[in-house]
Amino acid sequence: MAFSVNNQLAKDSVLVCELALSQLRLMNNQHYPWLILIPRVAHVTEIIDLDAQQQQTLLAEINLVAKCLKSHFPCDKLNIANLGNVVSQLHIHIIARRQDDISWPKPVWGGPTAPYADSDLQTLVRGLQALLQRE
Amino acid sequence: MAFSVNNQLAKDSVLVCELALSQLRLMNNQHYPWLILIPRVAHVTEIIDLDAQQQQTLLAEINLVAKCLKSHFPCDKLNIANLGNVVSQLHIHIIARRQDDISWPKPVWGGPTAPYADSDLQTLVRGLQALLQRE
Numbered sequence: 687m688a689f690s691v692n693n694q695l696a697k698d699s700v701l702v703c704e705l706a707l708s709q710l711r712l713m714n715n716q717h718y719p720w721l722i723l724i725p726r727v728a729h730v731t732e733i734i735d736l737d738a739q740q741q742q743t744l745l746a747e748i749n750l751v752a753k754c755l756k757s758h759f760p761c762d763k764l765n766i767a768n769l770g771n772v773v774s775q776l777h778i779h780i781i782a783r784r785q786d787d788i789s790w791p792k793p794v795w796g797g798p799t800a801p802y803a804d805s806d807l808q809t810l811v812r813g814l815q816a817l818l819q820r821e
Numbered sequence: 822m823a824f825s826v827n828n829q830l831a832k833d834s835v836l837v838c839e840l841a842l843s844q845l846r847l848m849n850n851q852h853y854p855w856l857i858l859i860p861r862v863a864h865v866t867e868i869i870d871l872d873a874q875q876q877q878t879l880l881a882e883i884n885l886v887a888k889c890l891k892s893h894f895p896c897d898k899l900n901i902a903n904l905g906n907v908v909s910q911l912h913i914h915i916i917a918r919r920q921d922d923i924s925w926p927k928p929v930w931g932g933p934t935a936p937y938a939d940s941d942l943q944t945l946v947r948g949l950q951a952l953l954q955r956e
Contacts, residue, residue, distance in 0.1 A: 767901065
């Protein structure tokens with residue numbers, strides 16, 4: 687079966703762009719700049735199930751996205767994680783955390799959510815697209 | 822200043838072995854097989870602050886440890902994460918999660934802790950050392 691984004695992930699996030707291996711999406715939660723990388727590989731749940739080349743590409747994409755977040759969104763710590771306990775489709779969270787964010791120092795999962803205003807969401811997505819194109 | 826393991830990490834975990842880049846430690850929490858990789862690089866808090874060669878070695882060590890856990894501890898999902906909101910010293914969690922574990926499907930951080938019995942801890946550490954030596 688071909689790759690498709692899990693319904694829950696699709697509902698909680700919006701498309702930013704397609705990278706070489708992964709679809710990059712922005713979680714619709716204004717509490718933190720929170721991106722997810724979803725490798726376009728069907729039926730994969732673990733990083734270790736990707737082949738060596740796919741892992742290399744994923745690592746490059748994690749670097750790209752993490753550096754982009756760190757450079758353009760003031761933050762105290764990046765959180766980079768593959769959990770997948772709720773949605774098993776492989777996806778890697780990259781989140782810019784601040785000591786004054788609503789959940790600090792706790793992890794974001796299961797924490798409060800608040801969608802962006804539509805216009806803010808569109809502006810943010812276009813901004814991210816421009817930043818990533820420049821890299 | 823030379824590398825040393827953060828006091829809190831040292832208190833919460835025990836040494837398993839030294840890998841090429843990282844010190845591997847077992848969290849002293851019997852609720853899950855929970856390992857942490859601590860790259861022996863002073864003053865590093867983010868994966869993206871490692872150089873390319875260090876990242877390659879770290880990726881290999883994540884694969885080694887994750888495959889070891891998955892092969893020898895029945896589990897439904899691996900959780901692989903760098904958070905560092907509480908202890909900023911770079912460390913990567915690799916945890917074997919089960920649908921019947923005490924925190925499922927929530928993340929483990931901030932969840933219940935219960936130390937192993939001393940003899941169980943020693944047996945587990947020796948078992949992990951033997952498994953990793955075979956790889």
